[in-house]
Amino acid sequence: MNYDFKQIEKKWQDRWDEDKTFAATTDYSKPKFYPLVEFPYPSGQGLHVGHPRSYTALDIVARKRRLEGYNVLYPMGWDAFGLPTENYAIKNHIHPEIVTRQNVARFKSQLKSLGLSFDWDREVNTTDPSYYKWTQWIFLQLFKKGLAYKKEMAVNFCTSCKVVLANEEVVGGVCERCGGEVVRKVKSQWMLGITEYAQRLIDDLDEVNFIDRVKTSQINWIGRSTGAEVDFSTTEGDKLTVYTTRPDTLFGVTYMVLSPEHPYIDQWGQAGKVHNLDALLSYREQAARKSDFERTELVKEKTGVCIDGVRAVNPVNGKEIPIFVSDYVLMSYGTGAIMAVPGHDTRDWEFAKAFSLPIIEVVAGGNVEKEAYTDCGTGTMVNSGFLDGLTVDEAKKAIVEWLDKEKKGHPKVNFKLRDWVFSRQRYWGEPIPIVHCDKCGFVPIPEDQLPLKLPEIEDFEQTEDGQSPLAKLDSWVNTTCPHCGGPAKRETDTMPQWAGSSWYFLRYCDPHNDKELASKEALEYWMPVDWYNGGMEHTTLHLLYSRFWHKFLYDIGVVPTKEPYNKRTSHGMILGENGEKMSKSRGNVVNPDDIVEQYGADTLRLYEMFIGDFEKAAPWSADSIKGCCRFLERTWGLGKLLVPGEGYSAALETSFHKTIKKVTEDIENLKFNTAIAAMMALINEIYAQKAVTRDELRDFLIMLNPFAPHITEEMFEKYGLGKGMLSHQKWVQYDESKCVDATVELAVQVNGKVKARIVVPANCDKETAIRLAKDHAAIAAELTGKMPIKEVYVPGRLVNIVIK
Template structure:
């Protein structure tokens, strides 16, 4: 018998796959297809980590499973390559991000191949490839043409260390997600995508998605739709009136004070000489907090502005306060406080000793014009970074923006010597003085004018908002995606990730709806089924991190002799796919031994099958098939382990070995391919037949001197044969021990399925 040598077997099959490209998707419109993808990785210098392996293996198991079932499978791969790490490295070392990115991609590809993923490598994409970002720029221009990409001045999160604007999602507890430094608010002119235009549809279609409930809930909360009324309150001093937004206009009789957000536009007009200093200090402090922090604030804070408003319903004079629990972006940035009805207002009133008045409700019909408001803001896309997709815009001498004509795309990223942003916050693109100038036809003056290019680049989420469509025709240089190819392959059937529950998954839905409206997509939701997998933590349950020194490198596991099949199978066996799990080195050894036993069975002398093994075979096929359909990958592997245990008892039945190898192939493709090469001419997914699933066995309880000592399973046909039942029972290891003193007599009751042995 040959020894199980995974490294040898895996090398052999990877060479075969490299040569024959068996995972190349076939364009075969009309035939049943499955398209699957993981959230494409950022190729960091550290290479693949065990979390990638879990994520990619889930997709791979589903891809191979469907291919074995005869479906036409597309499993492409790509890299999300723009971003700060490569740029920060460039700033530190002077190495061009283009160069570092290429090295990292080459390493990722090599490692992914070493894991035996069934990827169609002819469809590899990379967001920083000019042939790719040319079309990202094209997408931007389509949104721009329809007014959905626009500029506005607004307060933005600003990281003074990274010298860049941050999106809300990139601010964690008032700190920069990258460097951990405290962020500031800065007023700047920025580009936005008008995602709010699609807020209703984005919200209303969530319930129809085959997505995990927790993701659906997060998206609903993020969009945060509420219906209410806008009511004007006159200001006693004669300052401009204050328009409040309330979801409960019927409680207006109980409104005993107004609260405006610290960013409220007309705040200055409400201040008096006595209050100005205090209010402005409060505002400055509030602007340093994140919105999340402000909403979670346990202790309410605020200051009186010095002004009073008139309640239009009661004509009462009520004080106007400023407090950070009111958010500028929500509604109008001003609320009427009804402490008798609202918990937060009540808490605020108690703390600052403001009146709490219980009153009747007013007729809701009094406010005919109900208004809908959303928590979701428009998507800020300007980044003051070098290593991003340049925004295809140039400014004329008066500062008006003009789109770069589509036939001049891509706007290439220029080479620079120094990647540091300048201290006005402009990206290093501003240092490429030749690149900065461009001649564009200016319609307003009817001639070509030298203009200045935009130096902001696009948020990386823009690059990943359409990549799934590029997979359908990755080398098309006439369009972002081929209509014909996309009609066949997409929407994506299975999409798997462990991050970006709100941002990426909301943005890609938004673009899908926009491009469907423009006639470029034949569907309005890009992803049919979403799998959201858990993280893999260190053996102590803590997050793996370089600084803690508890990182498990998947390539080490492979090269230690376990091989890729063990790693893949272990990561599917580690626990329910959607939950976090802790790495367990002993369990890796257990999975290795299981695969070793599969291998050994192939060299055993074949025996013929029995009714009992046929039942086990069909049960296992059913269990593994249904488990994969339900994403219960861990119990599918467990069922295969039980199957192997059973085969060790009954012997190597050729038919069972073929079934075992076929069921094993999605998890351990190299070993299974090697087994099938010896055993079978195909890898077609086996089918179970219900007729074999009925239980033909009986479980017998064995008592010794009236005490339960063991249970055995026998063929039901043996129930009538007491002598045989006793013989099987006495062969049981546990019973052997208890019957050592010598057997006096045996009493078998077939109906009750109890055998009593008296010693």
């Protein structure tokens, strides 16, 4: 019978569904294993072949763990709130809920067609009120602890769409969606105080098993630095505070720079202290048309306006210095003001050259005028008054002590991390459960009134001034204050897509609980996640946000662990056949449905794992997938080689033990490609013997099962190799002592050229190996009448006999 993958795969997918084969149990006495993959955003395009790479990898690990006796929770759900669905709904006049429902159904059918062993009984959806009830509950706890607050801040505003955009939605200074002009606009935004956890988010990385590049991305984004806050006075008596990691270079400060949005510009202008206010306001307007990325880009023309009428005073030498306004300084970072040391900073040097400003060398080590600037991480202080002659490290300590004593500054630990902007002026997101009362201020909705459901509306467009579509729904906005009973208005901003994905792993532990986000018993058993895999693009913000929420929940006694994930790995992309990232615009997207239809799910799974190093990008190859298909056809053909007898044959025993060991270890180390290669080599040996025992076939199928579950289940049942499903069997074991070959093949060389090959005991000594080599007929003929002058033995590899 030919390998009918369509009939076989449907049969087993239906059987697994009916029997709930992969459902995690509530038997908390068993050892647990909780693998997690990032739940997808269900877009209208459906899956492409890049998606299954992560899902299949952890599916292999999950299936192996079940065979090892673990209670496995391998869940799946939908990160379904978000801008793309809302944009589609606006364009096509379809409610986002309908779009989401259709997209989820398509994604789910595609995932099921791949034979992934998800526990579908624990499926979650961030747009389900029974789920976002608990997202809102977490927000209220953050609010009560002062970690959720509202703040006026500059945002990206599309003048055409009338919406606030994230930085990544601004491309080339215009809206990615409509191409409209984007300006900076001050709006009141909800913020989450993630900076309160900055140090812990760094320190606790020591307690988890994350690959190095993931840890590095977290640490770099948080950006911890040590330095000092320094107060510069001004000729108007005001104080400008800056943060610097190099207070030792204060004698080299020759100018200061303010953000165009700095409030002192308006303050001095209104007081008539600034003589070029029009120029400053015009420059501010220009800066408002740039994204933060464009403003801070290193390689760009340096622009700015010098404030005419107010100067700063260098605190260490009393010298007056000019104050510039330039767009590369952001009000959202630090204090919105910087001190400039052009002798020892690239950007400051370029700015100083552009505006003909003084450049002073304060750390000896080069001609700054000629060399652009000096790398001053080490060296001796010069032109620095009482710091002269000190090393950089000595000067740092001395200047901080002086600033503290003179009350002109103090030591400071700073973080690049900013508090999380949590507002979205959108419809398709979780309503923020807050009302505003003129008498009581911001008031949380009582917890027993959660979930605050998203109301049904037909118009999803934002208001002219960029408010959420919810602002137009008076019947929903107007309400009463939970505190005083007076009139109040609901918050019309909704939460970002990040909200639901910051805690979803907790809900999987107990997804149907309507009394709490998950029971204490379930959380204590399942948490932390044992192994989390996802793309490198999510190892910074998503990981940071979810770790922050988890730590907060730990602090208030909701979860039992400080960290949500014990282990985090990341996979490389699958590229198009042209080696470029898959995208519709490039025309190189491969639909997994087409591959499953042509070759079957097992072939697709096998190929995605065989395509190359799991952690690196790899191009798709329509030709290479055929090799995996042939391997499965040969696996199917093993039934024809079945012979009576138990155990391993003498010819295959060592190979089986070695292959079992390799596959066992390679799965744990994400070396799926080499595990598959080992099984391919083993099947070649089986075919060479032209026979396979029942035990050999059973163990080969169990080894292959995590990779190709459908064909292996079918063959296990077809040949009656055990009771029940293969998925309920035990993982194969190897004997370390039998992983060593009893014999090895040696190349025998004469004067460096291979003349013969011999088989010798694996532990063969030099004397025996050389004797056996000389006994070989071909070598004996070479040596006739000649005297060896040198004999070399490389154990396990070769014998080389040198003759004249």
